[in-house]
Amino acid sequence: MLTALGALLGLVRDQVIAHLFGAGAESDAFLVSWTVPEVSSTLLIEDAMALILVPAFSLAVARGSVRALLRRTLPALCGLLGCVALLVIAGAPWVVDALAPGLPDHALAVDCTRATATCVFSFGLVGYFSAALRAHSRFLAPAAIYVAYNTGIVVTMVLLPGGLGVRAAAIGVAVGGACMAAIQAPSLWRRVRAAGPALPGARVPGVGVALVAPVIVFALSRQAQVLVERFLAAPLPAGAISHLNYAQKVAQLPMTLSLMLCTVTFPVVARAMGAGDTETARRRVERDLATAAVVVLLGTALVTACAPQIVHILFQRGAFDAADTAATASVMRVYALGLLGQTLVGALVRCYFSAARPLWYPALAMLGGLALTTASGAALVRVWGVLGIAVANALGISLTAVLLLTGLGGRSVPVRVPHVAAGLGKLTAAALAATAAGRLCAGALPDPYLATAAGSLAVAAVFLAVAAALRAPGAGAVLAALPRTARTLTRKLPDAR
Known part of the structure; x- marks a missing residue:
């Protein structure tokens, strides 16, 4: 919360x-x-x-x-x-x-x-x-x-x-x-x-250059995507960097929420890997990936379906006018294509570094994604302007996510890659159906507040229904958690008062 x-x-x-x-x-x-x-x-x-x-x-x-x-x-x-x-x-x-x-x-x-x-x-x-x-x-x-x-x-x-x-x-x-x-x-x-006091003979965990260097290269490569975007957008007309920034800030909210669970369970995976209990780590990671994908794809569908209305409600006032709303909404819809990749990268990299040992594969995967972002961005910005930069971001981070997922089993936590990929495919199908339904409902109403509310309800209902029908992983857990969360809050709120 x-x-x-x-x-x-x-x-x-x-x-x-x-x-x-x-x-x-x-x-x-x-x-x-x-x-x-x-x-x-x-x-x-x-x-x-x-x-x-x-x-x-x-x-x-x-x-x-x-x-x-x-x-x-x-x-x-x-x-x-x-x-x-x-x-x-x-x-x-x-x-x-x-x-x-x-x-x-x-x-x-x-x-x-x-x-x-x-x-x-x-x-x-x-x-x-x-x-x-x-x-x-x-x-x-x-x-x-x-x-x-x-x-x-x-x-x-x-x-x-x-x-x-x-x-x-x-x-x-x-x-x-x-x-x-x-x-x-x-x-x-x-x-x-x-x-x-320290246990007899206890060693202080090492934090040497060999461990730090690959992590720093990975983190810098990931953040360099933003630097590339702003570098490419600087020569464009004034406001291009701002439109890209506002679109990213809103679109990244589903990713932020989806990674909360991985943040909490990262120490659990690290302790399991340190103790050699790879089976516990595998179950935890697969469950986290499914739940994170449900949250981010549900949010992606909502952001894509109701982008103009969301930007209008959040920003269109003062110096931010209707032209800025239209430009930001267009960028946000394109940028949302890479949200699943962003989430997978954030979740999977924790698996690679959970064992506290030097590992260069994530950094190399991120550098590969950055190279694609840079090359495609330089080409597409000449054709589509700021939209081309957003497309390049989605392409680069998606490539990194694929490399990290396919390379995980032999280097860190032994997840079942085909099983995880099949589940992500089902959830993506549910998100596509939800996006279409949400956009149809939102477009039918002129008021942005009512349109966002109608689009949100349509997205949530269609996504959960299709995901449940396809037996997608994580959807059942989300549905089961809703009444349990309500009961918990009902029980805890009187104590809090």
């Missing part, structure tokens, strides 16, 4: 930015600086830091060597992050030139980049704290980080003087990063104080 709330507050943040700055040269300048927290989030919170440290802390918890691991890694990490943040601040003009050559408002982008560069340090602490807490099976504080982050950004934009323009949003990013670290620190401190 906290993760979902954080994602919704992210939409509120984007609504405020769209209302105040629209989709033009000023918002483009801020979004170039936004690349710094995006890359930092991927490296230091979502991917690299978690993939490296969750298995390490999981082993440390089992061996009773948590404090030793903290003493070995935290001071060095803080020193490294501080140096990198200062380098980005000093080199902000060159960073902007590299990210978006020819950007109309170069000076504004430099100012914003210097403010957002503080996230290199704060996000590093956030990712470290999150990994340690998840390994202790403590998920409340890590789940609340984006609630704190987006609240900090929105409050800062509202409170700072209007004369700062979009710089207020960049300052808000710095404030939000500090809030993320602060909300986790008390919980981690309690866990460290409660940690007992």
Whole structure:
């Protein structure tokens, strides 16, 4: 629930930015600086830091060597992050030139980049704290980080003087990063104080270059897709980067929700692989893939069917006009084609790194997808403009997902690839039927609110019905969970009051 709330507050943040700055040269300048927290989030919170440290802390918890691991890694990490943040601040003009050559408002982008560069340090602490807490099976504080982050950004934009323009949003990013670290620190401190002495002869899990390097290459390659998109979009008419950004932010919500389960079960898979229990890991991973696919494909169908209405409701006010709505909705529908691939990559890579051993295959698969994104994007942007960039994103991430799925069995958790692929095929068929039904219902109503409601109901009903008829994996679990969740809430809410 906290993760979902954080994602919704992210939409509120984007609504405020769209209302105040629209989709033009000023918002483009801020979004170039936004690349710094995006890359930092991927490296230091979502991917690299978690993939490296969750298995390490999981082993440390089992061996009773948590404090030793903290003493070995935290001071060095803080020193490294501080140096990198200062380098980005000093080199902000060159960073902007590299990210978006020819950007109309170069000076504004430099100012914003210097403010957002503080996230290199704060996000590093956030990712470290999150990994340690998840390994202790403590998920409340890590789940609340984006609630704190987006609240900090929105409050800062509202409170700072209007004369700062979009710089207020960049300052808000710095404030939000500090809030993320602060909300986790008390919980981690309690866990460290409660940690007992190390077991006799216990070893501190290693976090060496051989383990770190392939994870960092994978994470950078994955985030480089965004850099390629903005690089290709920079020469296009003003607003192209903004349309692409708003479309991604909305379309990625189903992916964010679908990966919540994998985030919680990652320590379980890591402990099972560390103990040599590959059968438990296999069952857990196959179940997670099916459930994540149900959520993301249901969301993909909704986003594709009701894209204009959703963008109208969320953003069309202030400086964001009807032309921006039409452009963003078109990009969002194309970008949604790669959501299943995005989800599979996020879920499968946790399997590869769950055993805490060096493994280069995921990085090579991601580099292959990035190469396809770059080559196809450079070709298609000349024909379709920003839509060509969205197509290239979907092609590249889908290739990476296929490579990771087909290569998993012999390198990590021994999942049954044909079984998983067949289940994904059934769920995709259900999503296609749901998209058609949702678009038909949404298009029949002129009011965007009523159209979105009707389209959502049609998508959900048709998707679950077709998935159940095809006996697709995960659909039955979702249907069974609805009444169970209702009963649980009914029982727990009086206690909460």
